[in-house]
Structures are given as C-alpha cells and as structure tokens.
Amino acid sequence: MNQTLAIILYIVIGLAVVGGLIPVFLKARKNTQNYTGPRDANDPAPVDSAGTGTLLEDRPGAQAPPSGMETSGLEAQGVDTAEPAAPAAPALEKPLPVEGRLVRLRARLSKSNNALGKGLLALLSRDTIDESVWEEVEETLLLADIGTDSTMDLVDTLRERVKVLGVRSPEHVQAMLREELIKLVDPTMDRSLNIGRHDGRPAVLMVVGVNGVGKTTTVGKLARVLVAEDKDVLLGAADTFRAAAAEQLATWGARVGVPTVKSDVDGADPASIAFEAVKAGIEQEVDVVMVDTAGRLQNKVGLMDELGKVKRVIEKQATVDEVLLVLDATTGQNGLSQAKVFSDVVNITGIVLTKLDGTAKGGIVVAIQKTLGVPVKLIGLGEGADDLAPFDAENFVDALLS
C-alpha cells in the first residue's frame, strides 16, 4: 500500500516539474523565433509604439543642473520646463580658437608618425641611396598605410628626383619630400564644412561610423569648434543604442552652452530624435544642427538601412549638408572597407580621422582620399576637449617632417 502511495507521489511531483518547465521553454522559443527587427536580438528594442520615449531638450545655461542630477527638460517643441529654483549654471567653458590648432597639436602628430616623416628624411639623406634604401623607403610608406599605388608612385618620383638632384643637402631632401607629400595629400581638395544657414534653415550635419571610432566625442569637440566660431549650435542624440551616449553628448553640449535633443529611453527610434532635433533647430533659428548616430558595423544590413532612414527623415524638413564619416586611424586599411559601405548608404561629404595621436599610420589620409574621392576635413589628435583640428595638407606634412 505504502509502496503504491510512494509511486503516486513520484508521478505527481514529476508532472508538476514538467508542467512548470513547459511555459519557460515556450517563452524561450518565442523570444528567438519572433525577432524580426533590423537590430540584433540582443540589441535594445524600441520602448513605445512611436519608439521615441519622451523627447527632452537639455538646454544648458541659466537652467543647467548640477552634474549627476536628472536634467531639467524642455519638450522637443522648445517649451522651457525648467524649475525656477534650479541652481546657478556652472561657468561655460571657452573653447580654444580654431585657428592654428593643427600647429598647436603638431608635436603629437609628429611623435606618433615619426617613422613616416623623420624616418623618410633620414633614409633619403644618406650618402648613398642603393636598392636596399629604396626598399626601406617603400616599406616605411606601406607601414604608414599610404597604400600600394601611392607608395609605388611616390617611390618612382623620388627616385627620379634624387637622380636629378645629384648632390643632396638635408635641406634639399626635406624640400623635395615636403613637396611630394603635400601633392599626395592634395591641397586642392575643398575641406570646408558646409555649416552656414540657408533657405531660412539651419545647416544639418550628420556624424556616422562604426562602433567606438569616436563619433560622440567628435560631435562634442566639433560643437566647441563651432561655438569658438560664434555659431549657434543644437545637438541631436540619435545614438540610442549605447545607453550612455545621449548623456555623454548632452554633457559635451552643456560645457559650451549648446542644447541637446535626446530621448529619455534607450533604444528609442533614432529617426524620430533626428527629426525632432532638426525641428527644434529650425524653430530656434540656430546655425547648425548636428546629429550623432549610433555605431554600426558596415555588414549589418538592417542597421545600415536604419541609417539611410535617419537621413531621409531629416530631409523631410531640411537638407543634410554634411555627412561626416568618422574613421579610427589606428584601424588602418580596415577603415577603407567601412568607408566604402557607408558611402553607398549615405553620401559621405567628409572624413574625420580620429586617434591620429596614437598611430604611426598617418598615411591613411592619402589612401582614404584616393579611394573615396572624399576629403579628410577634420582630425582628432587626443582625448582632450579641444584636440580636434581642421585638416590642412601643408600643416599636416610639416608636422610629419618636423
């Protein structure tokens, strides 16, 4: 009898355990099967039906909150909802003048690209330049990521000029190298940023690129560049992928008195935020609206489509005047394949080459421009707030050779 009871008890417990596991199993299957969005299954999903959450505008200045506290928000329409009792704003920073920045940052460029500039100079100043020296010249250029074609062309030209030059003084070699490198970097390209208001609307600038290349940092630094040039700027935090990106951007803006339109939820619809930012920029009659976008790998089709959508949605209200592709100089030639895919989706108007302070691959400037036909317009030379400089061919080469 007791034995029968025990068997019945085991069966009941067994059924209860199996019954409890079935819903868990079904739920797990549902999560993996029902994923249809453009994002990865483990990427944050949009939160509400509009996918936007509450749009806020961080408006620094008199109402700026103390750091670490929730910011007082404006509705995206520009209505100031700040508490009257908000503490006094921290003093705004004064960005360094843009003029002469590359010259100021020359030491960093020169140090990291020592082999390219001074290495070449040393090689070409040797008493005799035999085949092995030319091989070293070639190797130096290839290591600096100038690219195979440009390296071959440059070596041929230098060989010819060294032959004609006869006796070589260091000054002659330096002048020759400077001239040829400047030609390669191409001083004729238009590197100006289209950041003037037109047709009664602000200029709109989008910043795109893969993860971690320095997009948000670049938007923050560029806001400072524009503030230093007395422009009225508004930022749009359309990077809703990385949890801290919007806050990071708003902090950059707040330091120089620039407002940021952002959402209070992660995974909000980036196109909606970009749209609201441009709308606020038009209403507030600013000069430039800068839209930061989320990092995306160039081989993720859904995410690349999303980027195209962000641009199209902005274009319902204004033209996109600049699309800056941010590339990390330390990734070398890999940046080139990224650039090609991005330029298929959005029309790239300029390159920002970041982290040039930490790489000997300054030659990538040449390779990018040659491959894409798009000028490098800005370079990042450090993590400091003012370590972004407008690119200038002559100053760049001078920094390499100094």
Ligand SMILES: Nc1nc2c(ncn2[C@@H]2O[C@H](COP(=O)(O)OP(=O)(O)OP(=O)(O)O)[C@@H](O)[C@H]2O)c(=O)[nH]1
């Ligand atoms: N040394 C150096 N570091 C830089 C430069 N530009 C950006 N960084 C650093 O690169 C890191 C990534 O920068 P972010 O601006 O967060 O990159 P992101 O592209 O917005 O990143 P995702 O939003 O994740 O795609 C930060 O630690 C920056 O300080 C530069 O010119 N030089």
